Amino acid sequence: MESQAPRDKNVHIDDSAALEQLGHKQELKRNFSKISLLGLAFAILNTWTALSASISLALPSGGPSSVIWGLMVAGICNLCLAAPLAEMLSAYPTAGGQYHWAALLAWPKWSRGISYVTGWINAAGYVVLTATAPLLGSTFVTDAITFMHPSYKAQAWHQFLIYLAFTLIALVINAFATRLLPLFNKAAFLWSISGFIIISITVLACAAPDYQSGAFVYGKFINEVGWPDGLAWMLGLLQGAFALTGFDAAAHMIEEIPNARVEGPRIMIWCILIGMASGFIFLSCLLFVVKDVQNVIESPAGALLQMYFDATNSKAGSICLLVFSIVCMVFTATAIMTTSARMVSKYLLNLSLQLSSCSFPCVVFLLTLFAQTYSFSRDRGLPFSHIWSKVHPTLDVPLNALFWTTGWVIVFGLILLGSSSAFNAITAASVVALGVTYAIPPAIHLLRGGNLLPEDRPFKLSTPVRWVCSLVGIAWAILTTVLFVFPPELPVTPTNMNYCIAAFGVILFLSVGTWIFDGRKHYKGPLIQMSMDGATLEGASMAETTCTSNVEDDMKSHKPE
Template identity: 25%
Template structure:
């Protein structure tokens, strides 16, 4: 009986994978990955990129100076509601078009035919920029986390300067490159255990902060209502808005559910659910942790004055003691490590997908899939190399806000572009998949657009008044640098040859995909996909 059930389960799984590949063929792509990710594994992958314990621990500096207790509690939860509208809108698009290209593919399909290549080009470059800078910021903050542990472990005798911190960042990027070059299934399994550990650790830290703070724990009124402006900006309202850096930097990278959809079984249903669930769990757990931190922070000025790369280290040290702090900090380092690995996979899939459509210089290299691991190894190492360049901003005093702002703005430009097209040119032609917002689709999209337009302006400002070369927010430099390059490339060359997503299958290949049980097709040589470029399908065509 058990054997029969096992055969039935295998048969159902194979049928789902065949259906996934048929849909992918209709979208224009031949399957080159093994579909090994389940709902649980993909959800935990999304959660790993955002990771509650690691995110809150490294991002405390933003609400700490931009509102104090109020910044920690309300500076987190308010943006969560708006970020969820963005996630829901993208989940609906992912359900209809589950491809590794994700966002730039959505833009190409939803834009008017004449403007589809340009919309795809803008979205793709914005997404790649955000993915790379986000990866760089994760490993840079992980290096700072390690530096904080060294500081505490040596009782303040060793304080790592920007040079050694940059060296640690490069080493972490190399190690992540090695890990991300392995099979995706390996990381997926590890993420399941990590996510359970992360959630359990977050709960343990919340309890520990509330219990161990004892008499030093502030009152409920102070924890929820005391506002302290340490930004240097005279306007308290504007200062409070800067606390939004923490949640908005956390709520990036959840589009990995779309980019990993070609490696997911039942992608049109699983990917959108994983995206929304990952954001929801992170929002709730992060808020509870920040509330606990607010109660445990007896003096905001003392924490700010501490000579720690990460201010949260001071809070843990005061409340838990040296051993307790280092124990919790080791979990924070683990969270940053696994989050970096998950983000490296995500970023490499974006590079692979954009290169598959010949949109990157040297695309023939970046779209290669290693026959042994089944992963785009060349794309992985391109991401890591670009991250090393981005990490040079670590020599600036405002490196954290520059990297955070750049990744947030670039990613949300890529998030909001297909949403704008969904509620305008694609409003009547879009055909939803199994996950649909129904009549709330347009409303969610409009709220998402308004929210992104609002906070992108805020994130361009420096963290303090009267900026100098050292304290300048270099977000605009990074964003404009890529924007100028992409714009010149379009005007001088790409407008003549880039037509958006390139089909890698003919219509007759759909039946071939349906015959594949595994969903993995290797060309002879196993490295490069044979491509036959055809004109882009009109928006609203059968998906």
Template identity: 30%
Template structure:
């Protein structure tokens, strides 16, 4: 296998074809990038990162309040099915592009590679802005949701205890600290942790599924689960309410670019990235659907979900269904470990994006943020920055919950543009812009899948920004789009004050560990 020095010698001597790329701000740019990070992740370990973030079969229980009035059980189930299909189409469309253009910046490079030369630089910058905002917001949301799960277990085990906002914030800092430790000093062991989490989450899912089926009585009827629609939202149209049920599926099947940002840490990224993207998404969907059915049939006391104990609907289902303190404790441990594992996973993914975007001039202090520790082989400063900024966002726990939820919902809006732009450009340029020889090829299904993906994105993003209840007030308003606009304004200032002069588009990644150099580069 060639090392970095030998590959550069081959390149200099002309043995490897030079590539045409965009240049930034009138400056010459190298035609390729040699991977700076050490390959560490197998396909299963990388799947573990994405699976740890979504934890779909367990996390879907957090949306069970939908069955009370936002369409009831039928809309919850069928809405998830429709959302899953749309998200799988989106994942497949992105995986095909990732197989051709593997890069740690992910869709930032995909946009640069597919855009017309005169628009490549500005479009890739704004994709980087959207992707950075999406991951920072998602990282902060992960801290808060994990902190709430941990403190909810304390409220359940110690009835006299009630969590305070400052305790949620302190728990967020503690979870960020765990993420920093695993992402810096113990990172050599992190692939083993993510591999373990694949088995742990699936084992936990089986435990919850079987225990609820055995213990929960009485079960709900098939009519209640599949037919009985309950619309207490205030919206007159049941069709509109059905669209609101896309939210659980869109959130549960997401973060498709997780593997893409770990490109430099895989030996064969052009093969492994699409394998992870499709594999992790399929795993999430296949495990979530039976789990949803079990939740719907085994919710013994639906009205208790209006004011669930410790504020967690899924824990209320366990309390009512298990009817056993010992069984409940095991489930609480499963949820605590699962949500804890999501924090280092979002830091790992988000920091690679921040590192890559910064070293190409998309963020100030590019030399500091883009530095890789030579001993640890980790972009340490980018890891610190990602964890700290996300922790600062969690200060919103001291404010109104509507603003906090709006910031977290903004991640979905940002990912809409981030994921959509490369696909839009591919449709505009035509599928012949992709080389015929590629590992993941949708073939004749490519154009209709890309078209359906764009339609799905336009439909889903509208209803992800809809308030669930009518009349709309300040307390139930969905502030996701407003929070996203604030983030866009910040990156607009960054463009004019810094990036317009310094930003250059990413260039094709070369991973020297890949035995087939020509396949990686060509």
């Protein structure tokens, strides 16, 4: 992999002009530096925190060997997915990300349909992923209470109220402290890295010299899930896959960072590398200080607190270490909501300007089927989707999209009151959904020869590297999609059944169904906006100009590699 970033520090890329060439006006201010955007991307991954929250699921399914090496396998495969996506980001730096690239690269006949379905799945994945941070944060809090007061029995409504608090904090920060978001994301990055370092040093120092052997940490295999050993180990990979999901955040925030074509791809790659390194060290430290792995797996207060207690032999000390993870979940909830709102706003804006009215009610976006159906008009006379896409003139944020996202996160929390299995299925479906959208643009690119990107992109892969990375990444996306729908253990019961396939099936069914009945007639692809002599042409007059035709012309103007 080679980066062809400009070496001259005085070279300045006119980001607004580059964005305008792709058919979009600059609407959001470029407030994010590369450090603050790296902080946001890493806050979404927050790899070591996600690993600490899910380690109790991976330990019975492969043991320490699956926990450690599963993360490395997931990291390498995610890097293979991220590399071609970073190249596309460098060529086409728009917040639409995957659904935009899919439209740009796909065959003209299929471009609109692929873009439409990819946009649904990606936006749905991010909206649902927004619910995972409040879930993990509320779980940490209830685990801490259980740890300090063993007689306490956590109730679903207790966790829901804590879940709601995390969600509302994220909303307030995103809506009313937008100018502080870059600083907030820098703080998130520093807090997460500091927490990782402090916890790693503390547990090793407190447990010395009573450590587990290297053979245990890096080679111990455990299978308590009933599946064959090979499959059990592979199911343990899902912990690493979950911990590294969301690296495309750099793409969805790219219109708010200067020098986007250069810095965006770097951030996408670096957040995975930092996640892999911090996760490997953190997991190694935890496993070295474990006293009895069975106690960790069965602990009523959760595996993480039990590991901290094994190391420190202090309940107060264990809670102090847990505070780092709880605060990280505040940062993560805020960061995912930031990205989700941009993704939803961008996608709904494209739909609102390009879907015309029809007799069959069309659902603009996943899950709005339950509450809202929209009629679309070329003259922008749209009831709701146009509202979600607005950027607030004073706050400089897509405020309505934030409220829209928050509303659905609260709805998902209400599902938690009724069934934790249903809620877990929805959150697992978010990881599957994002993984699928990561694979779609590289797959299309390979099928079309793999040489469609313009030569002037700053981040460039050699042809062999592009093919290898894309093939490995696509295979990984297929594998994790299959593994995420497996029940976690045998025998399968209604309680432990994995309903992820049903949740993702709903996403896929609605996205394809609405395309067949409505989108194929009216959706024109990513929004086209062009400035001409200071005037902006958009809406009905531009609806006849599809993204595909512009891209085909653009591709013809570039000599293939």
